Amino acid sequence: MTIVNRLSFLSPSARRFDTLVRPHLPSLYAFAFRLHGNPDDAEDLVQEVLAKLYARASELAGIRDLRPWLQRVLYNQFVDGARRQRSRPEAAAPEHADYEIEDPTGDPGWHAEGAELSEQIDRALARLDHDQRALVVLHFMEGHTLEELTRVFDAPLGTLKSRLHRARAKLKHLLEMEPFAPGTRVVDIREQQPPADAMGNGQ
Amino acid sequence: MNCKDTRYHIQLWLQAAGTDAGSEPDGESLRHIKCCSACRLEYGDAVLDQLLRQQSAPVARDGFFDRAIIAAVQRNTGASQLWGRGFGALAASVAAVALVVGLWGGVPGTSSRDVARDAGVAQILHEAQTVRVLIDSVAARDRATITIELAENLELEGFPNQRVIEWQTDLLAGRNLLALPVRLKDQGESYLDVSLHHGDEQKAIRVSVRPAGTSMQLGALPIRA
Numbered sequence A: 001m002t003i004v005n006r007l008s009f010l011s012p013s014a015r016r017f018d019t020l021v022r023p024h025l026p027s028l029y030a031f032a033f034r035l036h037g038n039p040d041d042a043e044d045l046v047q048e049v050l051a052k053l054y055a056r057a058s059e060l061a062g063i064r065d066l067r068p069w070l071q072r073v074l075y076n077q078f079v080d081g082a083r084r085q086r087s088r089p090e091a092a093a094p095e096h097a098d099y100e101i102e103d104p105t106g107d108p109g110w111h112a113e114g115a116e117l118s119e120q121i122d123r124a125l126a127r128l129d130h131d132q133r134a135l136v137v138l139h140f141m142e143g144h145t146l147e148e149l150t151r152v153f154d155a156p157l158g159t160l161k162s163r164l165h166r167a168r169a170k171l172k173h174l175l176e177m178e179p180f181a182p183g184t185r186v187v188d189i190r191e192q193q194p195p196a197d198a199m200g201n202g203q
Numbered sequence B: 001m002n003c004k005d006t007r008y009h010i011q012l013w014l015q016a017a018g019t020d021a022g023s024e025p026d027g028e029s030l031r032h033i034k035c036c037s038a039c040r041l042e043y044g045d046a047v048l049d050q051l052l053r054q055q056s057a058p059v060a061r062d063g064f065f066d067r068a069i070i071a072a073v074q075r076n077t078g079a080s081q082l083w084g085r086g087f088g089a090l091a092a093s094v095a096a097v098a099l100v101v102g103l104w105g106g107v108p109g110t111s112s113r114d115v116a117r118d119a120g121v122a123q124i125l126h127e128a129q130t131v132r133v134l135i136d137s138v139a140a141r142d143r144a145t146i147t148i149e150l151a152e153n154l155e156l157e158g159f160p161n162q163r164v165i166e167w168q169t170d171l172l173a174g175r176n177l178l179a180l181p182v183r184l185k186d187q188g189e190s191y192l193d194v195s196l197h198h199g200d201e202q203k204a205i206r207v208s209v210r211p212a213g214t215s216m217q218l219g220a221l222p223i224r225a
Helices: A012-036 A039-054 A057-061 A066-087 A114-126 A130-141 A146-153 A157-174 A185-189 B003-017 B027-035 B037-053 B064-077
Strands: B098-104 B119-123 B129-137 B141-150 B154-156 B164-171 B174-184 B190-198 B201-211
Touching: A012 A039, A012 A057, A012 A066, A012 A130, A012 B064, A039 A057, A039 A066, A039 B064, A066 A130, A066 A146, A114 A130, A114 A157, A114 B037, A130 A146, A130 A157, A130 B037, A146 A157, A157 B037, B003 B027, B003 B037, B027 B037, B129 B190, B129 B201, B141 B154, B141 B174, B154 B190, B174 B190, B174 B201
Parallel strands: B098 B129, B119 B201
Antiparallel strands: B129 B174, B141 B164, B141 B190, B154 B174, B190 B201
């Protein structure tokens, strides 16, 4: 949807803000959605961030690489919200109870295709710690390098590497992706006899 | 096949998987992976990374970005900065809002008045409230003319005692939002007419306005020519 008056009627400051942030909104929304796992909370989070940023519109104009900066603001806002949620007595449930969707049923191996696989990945992502989830989303889905993400998460490279390692291990476990575990695609060739010289171990 | 060769083939497979979702490492590599724990781990990571990269991004609901930006401006300025000089530097107190859908489609060069729909909105007396009109346009239209005609007891914020306001604007293809901060001056029923003109096309919609608390008949008023 386009605002008829966006160009002609928005005040200059509102227009400047719009011009600065609009190109990054799809990415911010996608990040928020992955963090929360549902569109309503994702919209609330983006809305909250924009409301805060408007007051800092002049500062935004001076930021060279705006998208990671915005993602950092959004992530911090998300973490603050999660902390507030946890501090409420009624929110004493496990950290990711909000995101937990029913466990995959049947055989959830990664041979699943299309939408089913996508849903399995969403469910698995929702069960990661939020710092792991944010890292996975920004690294794999948004294409940031770990080096770039040191600024987003304000953490050293080594910390991010080990966090990513743990996130991968958990995701593989959740998706039952250990190669040659029952239900994986590789099972198709399990009947084949491996050649004798392929029996090495990590050489 | 040794680990070095296997990992090389995994990388080749990964590159190919970007364009061919059905691909998988060759049989010899898979046989090695089956027997080598280090390569299994590497292969598992590679598969997972590929799956994550191929996930499509969630898309926001229609109009959310526009709404979010407007709300951000309004929360910071009380709407006083939302409207620029072109439409009156209107310091509207944006409270309850009515959404009126207007369609502007059809074949270019023809009148689309017949698809107009009337709608109503309840206003709080003497308080400026924003009526929003959605204009659905099948194509971009440069310098379309928008005319607002107000009943005597209705006032557009920033335009006191002015019953007809006309201006030109560019409509983009898709949904366009027109926000009109208006003030109801007495207890009587009222209305505002929104007309759109572009070349031979024209479209009009009447929005009935009544004091909040009174009943409202949507679509009861005739469409203006």
